[in-house]
Structures are given as C-alpha cells and as structure tokens.
Amino acid sequence: MTQRYRMDLAYDGKRYKGWQRLGEDLKAETIQGKLETALSRILVEEIEIEGAGRTDAGVHALGQVATFSAEKVFDVKEVLKDLNFYLPEDMAVLKLEAVHPSFHARYSAVSKTYLYKILNTEIPDPFSHRYSLYLEESLDVAAMIRAAELFVGEHDFTAFTTAKSKKKSMVRSIERLEIVARPLVADQALNPATAHTLDKSVEIRITANGFLHNMARKITGTLIEIGLGRIPSEQAKVMLETGDRSLSSELAPAHGLYLERVVYGQPGKGRTKKGPTGKNSDTQDQD
Incomplete structure (x- = not known):
C-alpha cells in the first residue's frame, strides 16, 4: 500500500525553465525534474510529484507545495535531510510529512x-x-x-x-x-x-x-x-x-x-477537477 506525502518548498527560479518537467533531456533544468531525480535516488523507486502551481521560467517560490506517493514508509526527518543535501543551493524543502491519501497539492488547494x-x-x-x-x-x-x-x-x-x-x-x-x-x-x-x-x-x-x-x-x-x-x-x-x-x-x-x-481545506473538501465554477476547469496555474 502506498503512502502519500507533502513537501513545502522554496526556490530561486532564475536559472530554471519553470516548474514543469520538460522531458528527460531537460529534466535537470526544471524544479519538478530536480525534485523527482533527488527523491527517486533517495527512495530507490521512481517518484512523480505534483505541484500546487506550475510556476513559469524565472518565477520564484516561497511557499510552493508538492505531493507524491511512495511504495515504502520512511523516516521523513531523514529523507528531508537527504533531500536538502542532494538538491542545489537555490532550492530547499522546508517541510516533509505524511498526509491523507486523498490530499493533492493542486486539487486540494x-x-x-x-x-x-x-x-x-x-x-x-x-x-x-x-x-x-x-x-x-x-x-x-x-x-x-x-x-x-x-x-x-x-x-x-x-x-x-x-x-x-x-x-x-x-x-x-x-x-x-x-x-x-x-x-x-x-x-x-x-x-x-x-x-x-x-x-x-x-x-x-x-x-x-x-x-x-x-x-x-x-x-x-x-x-x-x-x-x-x-x-x-x-x-x-x-x-x-x-x-x-x-x-x-x-x-x-x-x-x-x-x-x-x-x-x-479539510481532507476530501478541497477543490476538484471541476474547478471554482462547477465547470471542467482544473486548478493548476502556470505563472
């Protein structure tokens, strides 16, 4: 059974091509790519993450949130320490915690x-x-x-x-x-x-x-x-x-x-893919 995790992040976006992964060749040039590479290395399994906001190239974050699922339960304090060791100096994971299975960085916002x-x-x-x-x-x-x-x-x-x-x-x-x-x-x-x-x-x-x-x-x-x-x-x-x-x-x-x-909001009470007006407009942003 997989476990759901939340990360709170800060980063200087100046040298990155934005949040969203752009393929294997450009993985190291995006925030998502850097995080997924570090997590996959530490946990020894393929990790994919979701961000609350898909920030554009050059945009910074003081309070970005990301979520991911992992096959194993791990010591969040140890993994937090390892993440900040492997990540570059212009990125920092501020908090890492296990969360409710339904929690999603984007759709629960x-x-x-x-x-x-x-x-x-x-x-x-x-x-x-x-x-x-x-x-x-x-x-x-x-x-x-x-x-x-x-x-x-x-x-x-x-x-x-x-x-x-x-x-x-x-x-x-x-x-x-x-x-x-x-x-x-x-x-x-x-x-x-x-x-x-x-x-x-x-x-x-x-x-x-x-x-x-x-x-x-x-x-x-x-x-x-x-x-x-x-x-x-x-x-x-x-x-x-x-x-x-x-x-x-x-x-x-x-x-x-x-x-x-x-x-x-509370688990299970966040926004869904239907968005703020009840129409089919998800909450992901890309600024």
Whole structure:
C-alpha cells in the first residue's frame, strides 16, 4: 500500500525553465525534474510529484507545495535531510510529512497567493535586481490601489491570460488584491551604499481560488501601467467586461514574482477537477 506525502518548498527560479518537467533531456533544468531525480535516488523507486502551481521560467517560490506517493514508509526527518543535501543551493524543502491519501497539492488547494516585488528607485540595486522589478519612473501607488479594487471578486479573466491557455472556463475569483508601498531607508535597503537614492518598495499580493496561465503577471503588468500613467484605470474595467486581449498590457517580468502561499481545506473538501465554477476547469496555474 502506498503512502502519500507533502513537501513545502522554496526556490530561486532564475536559472530554471519553470516548474514543469520538460522531458528527460531537460529534466535537470526544471524544479519538478530536480525534485523527482533527488527523491527517486533517495527512495530507490521512481517518484512523480505534483505541484500546487506550475510556476513559469524565472518565477520564484516561497511557499510552493508538492505531493507524491511512495511504495515504502520512511523516516521523513531523514529523507528531508537527504533531500536538502542532494538538491542545489537555490532550492530547499522546508517541510516533509505524511498526509491523507486523498490530499493533492493542486486539487486540494482552496486558494493561492502570488507576491510581486518592485523597487521604485533612481539607481538600481545590483544585489536585488534578480528578485525585484526595478522601475526608475515613479509609480502612483494610490491609482494602483484604486484600480486593484476592480479585480476583486469573481470575473472572467480572458483578457488577463495568454493565448496558450486552454481552460474551458476563464472565470476565477480574486479574494484579495493588496498593494503596499514602503519607503526605503539606509537600514532597510539591500545595498546601504545607494540608500539615499532609493524611493520605495512596492509589493502586490494577489490571493485567488485559482490562476490562469500568466494571470498574475498580466494583472500586475496592468497595475504597473496604471501606476505609470500610461493607461487609465477604466481600461482594466473594460478588459474585465469584454475580455479584449488587444487592450492587455505586457507581462510583468518573471523575476519579480513569487508563489507565496497555498491554502488547503479539510481532507476530501478541497477543490476538484471541476474547478471554482462547477465547470471542467482544473486548478493548476502556470505563472
């Protein structure tokens, strides 16, 4: 009888081609491939894992969750230690535990939160450019916050996904969309030598019951354009109402995005492959 396991993960996605395994030749270049190789080596059996979110190339994770089944019952503390020994330094398994047989990293999730980090500065910080979007032009954060309210609730997000998406339903529900700006001073800056030039850091945090392909980056890109005064906030409303992708902003660059948190309900009470609207739209996202 197989045992079900859950892993909580963090990783720097900069040098990877994303979460999803791309075949044997590129297995070492994906997060899923690295994890499956390490687990299979440690447990001496072929392991396949499922992730809560299929993060794109260059996207990071602070709270990714993965599940897998194994034929043998093992000491989770020992395997956790072995995993972090074999994995590269830009990946870490934070927790490993046995779970209910029905638990699934993707289908049991009731919500996911993505975080986008921006440094709104005059001079880029060489130590943070890998993990935040650098913008020299000042953002109107108040305008962004007002526009963010348009996205909250259940909407058809056709205009905020890419043509690759093959979902039957584009309807998703955003529970929260928060934008927080903080002034950067010398003791907060990653590089104190340039602290006097720094203006503010901006964090955009989106919590939803599911995400379409590139949905988080499309919404973020639109909010940035509004903050820069390049498009009016009313355009976001029109996009939501019409689904017109021709009005869509550019994707926000991948390196500023993090899968921050995945929330689960009780065993057997999570979401299913029928998705949030009862239609056939699974919960996997790829941002």
